[in-house]
Amino acid sequence: MKIKRFFAKDIRETLRQVREELGSDAVILSNQPASGGIEIVAAMDYDESLVNGMGGLPRKSTEAKRKPAREAGARAVSGTAVEAASEPDAGQKIIWAQDPAMLAMGRELKSLRALLERQMSGLAWGEMGRRHPLRAKLMRHLMDLDLSPALCQRMAGAAPEDVKFERAWRHSLALLAHKLPVTGDDILSRGGVAALIGPTGVGKTTTVAKLAAHFAMRHGAHSVAMVTTDNYRIGAREQLMIYGRILGVPVHMVNSADELHTVLQELKGKRLVLIDSTGMSPRDRRVAQQLALLKHGHTPLRSYLVLAATSPGPVLSEVARAYRAVELSGCIFTKLDEANQLGAALSFAIERQLPVAYVSHGQRVPEDLQAARAHSLIVRCVTMKQQYGASMDDVTLERYLGRELAHAQL
Template sequence: MKIKRYFAADMRQALQMVREEQGPDAVILSNRKVEGGVEIVAAMDYDPAAIERLAAGAPVTTSQARTSAGTPPSARSAEVTAPASSVGVGGPSPGRMAGMTASLSSGVPNAATPTPSRSPNERGNKGAVAAPSVVWTQDPSIVAMREEIKTLRGLLETQLSGLAWTEAKLRHPLRAQLLERLTRLGLAPALCRELADRVRLENDGDHNWRQALGQLARRIGVTDDDILTHGGCVALIGPTGVGKTTTVAKLAARYTLRHGPNRVALVTTDSYRIGAQQQLRTFGRILNAPVHVAHDAAELARVLEALRDKSLVLIDTAGISQRDVRLTEQLAMLQSSRVQVRTYAVLSTTAQRAALDETLRAFGNIALDGCILTKLDETASLGEALSVVAQYQLPVAYVADGQRVPEDLQPARANNLVTRSVALLKHAAVPGDEAMAFSFGSMVSSAHG
């Protein structure tokens, strides 16, 4: 395979030079504008397999060596070693090279379409000759061209999204207004579109808003105070710092007030933080509830068997990041027990939507019975949390809005969550057209549907 660089005043002349010197089977590897004209890198006897072997450091075949050896010195002075970046890592695919050649030859009459090169055996070459190793490097010009194309594509997409949103505001002003108000709640764009699609739009914007909020309330599931009503064995899981231990104390205190003392037991699997165990033991002494520590699955099973006489057993798990490999061990502990354990995820409403989504995906191997939303008193928006629980169809059991035990814990009510979310609108910024275009730039087609 012979690779050569050509310079000409324009693309037509450069392609003509390639055809005259390398024939109709030449393949264009790259092209770019340079001072005074254009530059083309072309290859004769293009062999994708050879590209891959050279990229992997394999020896060059006989045909490749003879092609190089048989080239006159004057022609070899203009030849170049093809850089990896000019054809992509591992060499260009035939389809990609065909597309590049076709696009470059479209403006030239009778431009040849590249054909796959023949194998070395088909060309009649025999034997093997040692060839010098080829060093593959990044071609700065190709890298710069790729980055420029990427930047231009991003700018084009942004412009198109902006135009689509502007058209949507003109053609469907009521829908656009509703999407803006829903976005201020902090809801995910997909949920905003879903709610807007379910609203029968009228000329009254406030009526449309109330209808959308009603649809949002219907998308939020609740569990009707299940833990404090029925008791059982309940485990709270979640990342560190979301308020699991405090929530355990609130549930235990409320259950004791409702059903009487000596009916609750507390268990912790947090063997990583001594402070967490001490905090739970303090709550246990206040409530006159026994506290047990389980370091592994076998110990947890023994503890739960011994506590079968308790009406409510609350398990406080270790606060582990959703990216920590130890999370799998924690979840396996809960699933290995012969005692049925209902599991609830504790989610902080101050967390970003992406973090909440990642947390629930990490819990994908365990069947969640619901979730408990915490830190409602600290959050600036409930939309992120409501979007995630709606997306995963995860019912909300309780909400916590303070540190007081047990006052700051209430059973979840969908209408109350929506009302609190709307009350936080006074702290929310009005989304600009750029942000709306980014989220809803493709809404024109859906609106037309």
């Protein structure tokens, strides 16, 4: 970055010098009255972080070093620009980004941008209503299901034209069911080694017990085993041990990848081995350690992400980012009995094309666990809306759908 100081008798002449010397892309860092005129500090190839960092550098200016600058300033009165020393004046820091005027300007620009986005959203939504009233009505109803705005736009855009709303609505729901990936009764039908991973409090341990109970009922308790890697939560292992004693299913505890490998080798004769992993916040750095334990256990396994259906879309996305290091075979949605909307969970699975393996809707073992069925989940989503949901107001629709439409048109 090149920084220069310019001096002239008035602001117009000083700016002319800046343009001639640095070009129209120059950035004005500061301007202030000086003896006999105006002084401007300008930069070319501006880097804000570099400029802010220069603010703390020591100054080398002295009265003797200022003399050439003053002489150059005197010559600039006649219209000649002089390059100043690369360092600013003594005792002065270039931290223009913290200048109150610049901060106020930044806030004003953000406010103007937000206002412009709101206006564009309103215009886009209003234009949609005028040009495609059926599509707008579909998008309203789809948003009422708590589906993501992007998914609503896709579904409504694929609806047939020139038909009654009821037919278009059925088409949209059928398309949703078609887009929703499911694995069928994957874990129980295939067997092998399956690990349940996910954040704390979503019901992984109970889900492991439900799956083990279902498999034991089909093939006998001798054909299934449970393994826990949870050595963080108080009572976590004891809970799985209790389920194991009730079901007659052995439970093994491991603390490392080597231990996991040894235990899985011992359990090769089992048709199904279920691993209950430690539940942690997606922001916990120890998540990586848990994932490494599963990845480096030297035994092929399938991982399923367990998620609470009560979680909003941003939370589900955060969890997915935290566990992206693991190749997922599917997901399991729990706590459907506590949810009043299912759209966020369905949007998550559809947009990521992450198959839904099972859904859990209660604490009973094993009754409250079922293999996921796409059509049933869509019907349940609509039923929840009819029972618990409230229609979205126009302002909220404009904010979400209008923004999506406006961006699509740009």
